[in-house]
Amino acid sequence: MELLRFTTAGSVDDGKSTLIGRLLHDTHGVYEDQLASVRKASSNGLDLAFITDGLRAEREQGITIDVAYRYFSTPRRRFIIADTPGHEQYTRNMVTGASTAELAVILLDVRKGVLPQTRRHAYLAWLLGIRCIVFAVNKMDSVNYAESMFDKVCRQISEFTTRLPGCQLHSIPVSALLGDNVVSRSECMPWFSGASLLEYLETVPLDGLAPAKELRFPVQYVIRADSGLRIYAGQIAAGSVGVGDRVTVLPSGNVATVRAIGTCNGNPARAHAPASVTLCLEDHFDVGRGDMLASTAFPPTAVRQIQATLVWMSDTPMAFQQPYLVKHTTQRVCAEVSRLISKLDIRTLEHKEGAEELCLNEIGTVELDTHRPLFCDTYEENRTTGSFILIDPISNQTLAAGMITGWAEAQRRQPMNRGEVHRGLTVWFTGLSSAGKTTLSHAVYERLWAAGKKVELLDGDAVRQHLCKDLGFSKQDRDENIRRIGFVADLLTKNGLIVLVSAISPYRKVREEQRARIGDFVEVYVNAPLEVCEQRDVKGLYRKARGGELKGFTGIDDPYEPPLNPEVECLTDRESLAESVDKVLRLLEQRIETVE
Amino acid sequence: MASGMSYLRMLEAESIHIIREVAAEFARPVMLYSIGKDSSVMLRLAQKAFRPGKLPFPLLHIDTTYKFREMTEFRDRYCAEQGVKLIVHRSREASEDNVNPFRMGTQKCCAILKTKALLDALAAGPFEAAMGGARREEEKSRAKERVFSFRGAYGQWDPRNQRPELWNLFNGRIDHGESIRVFPLSNWTELDVWEYIEAENIPVVPLYFAKEREMVVRGEALIPVEHDLPLLPGERPEMVMCRMRSLGCTYCTGAIRSRATTVPEIIGELRNLRRSERENRAIDHDQEGSMELKKREGYF
Numbered sequence: 001m002e003l004l005r006f007t008t009a010g011s012v013d014d015g016k017s018t019l020i021g022r023l024l025h026d027t028h029g030v031y032e033d034q035l036a037s038v039r040k041a042s043s044n045g046l047d048l049a050f051i052t053d054g055l056r057a058e059r060e061q062g063i064t065i066d067v068a069y070r071y072f073s074t075p076r077r078r079f080i081i082a083d084t085p086g087h088e089q090y091t092r093n094m095v096t097g098a099s100t101a102e103l104a105v106i107l108l109d110v111r112k113g114v115l116p117q118t119r120r121h122a123y124l125a126w127l128l129g130i131r132c133i134v135f136a137v138n139k140m141d142s143v144n145y146a147e148s149m150f151d152k153v154c155r156q157i158s159e160f161t162t163r164l165p166g167c168q169l170h171s172i173p174v175s176a177l178l179g180d181n182v183v184s185r186s187e188c189m190p191w192f193s194g195a196s197l198l199e200y201l202e203t204v205p206l207d208g209l210a211p212a213k214e215l216r217f218p219v220q221y222v223i224r225a226d227s228g229l230r231i232y233a234g235q236i237a238a239g240s241v242g243v244g245d246r247v248t249v250l251p252s253g254n255v256a257t258v259r260a261i262g263t264c265n266g267n268p269a270r271a272h273a274p275a276s277v278t279l280c281l282e283d284h285f286d287v288g289r290g291d292m293l294a295s296t297a298f299p300p301t302a303v304r305q306i307q308a309t310l311v312w313m314s315d316t317p318m319a320f321q322q323p324y325l326v327k328h329t330t331q332r333v334c335a336e337v338s339r340l341i342s343k344l345d346i347r348t349l350e351h352k353e354g355a356e357e358l359c360l361n362e363i364g365t366v367e368l369d370t371h372r373p374l375f376c377d378t379y380e381e382n383r384t385t386g387s388f389i390l391i392d393p394i395s396n397q398t399l400a401a402g403m404i405t406g407w408a409e410a411q412r413r414q415p416m417n418r419g420e421v422h423r424g425l426t427v428w429f430t431g432l433s434s435a436g437k438t439t440l441s442h443a444v445y446e447r448l449w450a451a452g453k454k455v456e457l458l459d460g461d462a463v464r465q466h467l468c469k470d471l472g473f474s475k476q477d478r479d480e481n482i483r484r485i486g487f488v489a490d491l492l493t494k495n496g497l498i499v500l501v502s503a504i505s506p507y508r509k510v511r512e513e514q515r516a517r518i519g520d521f522v523e524v525y526v527n528a529p530l531e532v533c534e535q536r537d538v539k540g541l542y543r544k545a546r547g548g549e550l551k552g553f554t555g556i557d558d559p560y561e562p563p564l565n566p567e568v569e570c571l572t573d574r575e576s577l578a579e580s581v582d583k584v585l586r587l588l589e590q591r592i593e594t595v596e
Numbered sequence: 597m598a599s600g601m602s603y604l605r606m607l608e609a610e611s612i613h614i615i616r617e618v619a620a621e622f623a624r625p626v627m628l629y630s631i632g633k634d635s636s637v638m639l640r641l642a643q644k645a646f647r648p649g650k651l652p653f654p655l656l657h658i659d660t661t662y663k664f665r666e667m668t669e670f671r672d673r674y675c676a677e678q679g680v681k682l683i684v685h686r687s688r689e690a691s692e693d694n695v696n697p698f699r700m701g702t703q704k705c706c707a708i709l710k711t712k713a714l715l716d717a718l719a720a721g722p723f724e725a726a727m728g729g730a731r732r733e734e735e736k737s738r739a740k741e742r743v744f745s746f747r748g749a750y751g752q753w754d755p756r757n758q759r760p761e762l763w764n765l766f767n768g769r770i771d772h773g774e775s776i777r778v779f780p781l782s783n784w785t786e787l788d789v790w791e792y793i794e795a796e797n798i799p800v801v802p803l804y805f806a807k808e809r810e811m812v813v814r815g816e817a818l819i820p821v822e823h824d825l826p827l828l829p830g831e832r833p834e835m836v837m838c839r840m841r842s843l844g845c846t847y848c849t850g851a852i853r854s855r856a857t858t859v860p861e862i863i864g865e866l867r868n869l870r871r872s873e874r875e876n877r878a879i880d881h882d883q884e885g886s887m888e889l890k891k892r893e894g895y896f
Contacts, residue, residue, distance in 0.1 A: 276612035396769040
């Protein structure tokens with residue numbers, strides 16, 4: 001039998017509890033003794049809302065406080081309802097209910113029409129990956145079952161649902177109180193020829209988001225058999241795995257062969273999502289909780305800088321550069337929010353840039369830096385590997401729900417390192433603002449990464465957002481900024497990494513200081529004439545400096561001291577990016593020594 | 597379903613995921629074992645979750661001393677057979693004369709012999725996470741439980757301030773002294789439990805099967821004649837063909853009239869039954885919202 005998980009939402013007094021009570025009651029999902037207890041608590045007759053409003057506080061206030069799960073079945077389908085509250089302060093519960101649902105039933109009062117809450121609920125359902133929404137236009141009995149009233153609400157609905165692409169939408173006029181069009185079709189609305197709500201729920205095709213095909217197996221637990229064998233336990237998040245399959249082990253990037261599969265009911269040759277299984281590998285790799293076994297042809301992206309939509313669920317607003325914990329599949333990693341890109345305006349359903357904070361029940365798109373790579377897909381591609389929660393390491397509270405929308409471009413759809421051991425080296429890109437340091441260093445990074453080198457980027461802008469955010473732009477602070485970068489570069493170089501530093505670093509003396517400190521050091525002069533840089537003005541800083549908004553800007557009212565003997569000089573106004581990259585790589589070939 | 601998995605196998609996969617998550621995230625977890633059908637299913641799921649390894653946590657039974665003899669016998673035999681580590685916790689108060697359901701009433705008795713004993717046993721462990729076989733379908737306040745349910749330092753449940761729980765990402769972080777109650781069977785119904793027992797051939801206490809038993813008929817309730825049950829004037833025990841639908845202490849359990857003597861017969865009976873599983877549990881009905889109040893105090 002098929003299972004349909006759906007969620008219900010609606011504003012206060014739209015009659016949601018009554019509707020669910022009606023569904024359960026009319027499908028015989030409520031036992032007689034439970035009904036008797038509801039009758040006892042009802043003030044007159046049988047108040048269907050009391051079937052679901054379970055907590056004492058809810059009865060006292062006449063509202064639903066928390067998400068509740070209900071179970072019923074018909075001969076056609078099994079149903080799990082996540083019944084979620086409608087008031088604004090409990091939006092986090094609505095998101096909770098929607099996260100596991102395939103369909104949403106959203107209630108409206110025909111007399112009130114579409115309210116801000118209605119739009120919010122529909123958008124949240126869509127945001128959480130629900131691609132089938134039913135609008136139950138309730139209290140039709142109170143408007144004498146007038147078709148014109150239903151049509152009016154339908155028009156309001158179609159006005160805002162254009163913002164929910166790919167979503168299957170359906171509206172049904174109902175009276176939860178009297179049962180019209182809930183379980184059986186109503187005789188009071190002959191003008192409506194569609195199915196009743198229950199008929200619709202029983203027959204709607206369950207397409208939803210297309211199920212992901214490529215294997216994703218987050219290792220949840222390692223079982224050690226008496227024989228000493230390591231057995232990897234977990235739930236398949238996507239795709240399937242078969243005996244003899246070659247799978248990529250993340251983060252090591254090793255490729256292993258599946259030796260055996262164990263399920264609850266034997267040892268099949270192949271197992272599919274969402275089975276909980278155990279896997280044995282032919283090869284002896286060190287694999288632990290938080291690692292992932294994945295399709296070799298299409299592994300997930302290993303990223304440390306992700307873009308995600310957050311639904312903020314805590315009274316404490318989001319903070320920048322503060323350590324949070326990300327729980328993603330079976331991984332738990334430390335992370336910081338580096339940027340709030342945009343915030344959703346719930347009235348217009350538009351994402352607006354320039355927001356400064358994210359508070360309770362607000363939805364925003366952020367950039368998140370994680371301390372270890374996440375092995376992820378976008379939420380659109382995969383609901384399991386594309387979702388995470390943010391936890392406050394101090395209060396232990398769940399702060400936000402996150403859905404991954406993308407990642408920084410420099411990060412590759414490739415495993416992290418493939419194990420080549422070489423000596424470390426710092427490559428220092430210096431030059432004016434807009435000379436092309438970031439573009440060049442990122443391109444070099446890509447090439448080195450693709451060649452299997454261990455490589456890291458220290459970008460001046462990123463460093464100033466984190467390590468050096470306390471520093472300004474006086475000569476003293478600029479020198480301190482460079483010394484800190486040099487310190488980190490030195491550490492990484494000693495550990496065998498190729499460190500690409502990209503920073504204006506205008507003063508010769510402090511650059512020479514870093515060369516002396518690090519030793520394995522290459523200077524790349526990214527050289528473009530000031531006029532060219534000013535014309536490019538990638539970040540609009542020259543304009544501000546000329547206008548007097550920025551003081552002490554390099555090249556305008558602060559000096560740039562070019563290197564006297566750089567190992568490489570790239571003339572970015574005359575040569576192509578590829579030529580510049582080749583120049584740098586040719587030199588690096590001579591300087592990077594592979595250690596046997 | 598797109599996956600082609602049966603509904604029972606979906607539930608099984610979900611529960612095993614939850615149980616493994618507990619073992620992975622907590623240093624000292626424990627699994628509550630009440631000897632009933634839900635515990636039997638939960639134990640089987642746990643064994644499957646760690647096969648071919650052993651269970652990485654012990655079982656804990658809170659023995660109020662008012663259980664059926666058949667239950668304790670079954671417990672000792674089955675746990676020994678299965679080779680699982682079982683801790684039996686009996687509260688100190690149980691031996692005191694005045695603590696019994698007949699004299700002090702079911703509410704106080706349950707508070708001392710079950711809720712307090714449970715909190716004592718968890719503190720004695722000390723156990724950070726306790727898995728229980730409760731299901732959301734059972735009772736209306738349980739319908740609002742999280743799978744990972746946070747409890748304060750005194751085991752209380754604060755239903756107004758629960759952690760949001762999304763997807764299958766559970767937040768099990770706690771400070772010293774706090775704990776998490778985990779409900780791996782959250783999404784199972786009573787019928788699912790019996791269908792799984794049938795599919796997996798899981799042994800259960802014989803009390804679930806109908807036979808002639810000595811009962812006191814009190815109003816609609818059938819109360820087993822055990823533990824010196826005091827009779828009301830005019831009451832006489834009689835033999836009734838009946839079975840237990842859910843198991844607790846003898847006085848509070850109650851039986852239903854039934855002729856179902858096998859698992860398939862029980863499943864057939866449940867498909868047509870119009871009355872809830874905990875109807876006969878006296879403690880659920882001592883006041884409206886009774887289960888919620890007990891849960892806030894630390895009951896499972």
